[in-house]
Amino acid sequence: MDNIFSNLGDTVTFxxxxxxxxxxxFEKYLTRLYGHTKMLNTFPNRKLFYVAEELPIFYSFFDKQLTEFKLFYWQRSVLNIPQRQSQKFEFGIIDPKLVDLAHNCYLEYKKVPSVEIWHDKTIFTVTKQLEFYLESGVFANKKDALILIQK
Structure with a gap:
């Protein structure tokens, strides 16, 4: 049994x-992401390779207002969380505890030596999401969209 489940250096478990x-x-997901990122920082010879179609998730969390938008966007448009479907985005709509948790993920990620592979349209994903929500009337206040575009 030990031979089946032991890691001899040639096995990766996910x-x-x-x-x-x-x-x-979603909160459990972010909590686990934070824990894994923090754990990476305990290893002396760590290196993370990140292939990104969209901006790496951690960069969405560098600014708390952008974090709020991205958390709302994912909850409403990706995960289809029912209570978000009729809501419009405004600052303060996301639980500050969740925003802080996400921001802490970013702070830990900054410490991890990494190689990121982006393509030429990676940077435009957030801009397209902002544009879509603005045109769709999902922003409670258009000024919030302008604040986010400047980030």
């Missing part, structure tokens, strides 16, 4: 938190 249409599950 676990993940499945994202569902639940705010509680």
């Amino acid at each position: 676990t993940y938190t499945k994202l569902t249409d639940s705010e509680v599950n």
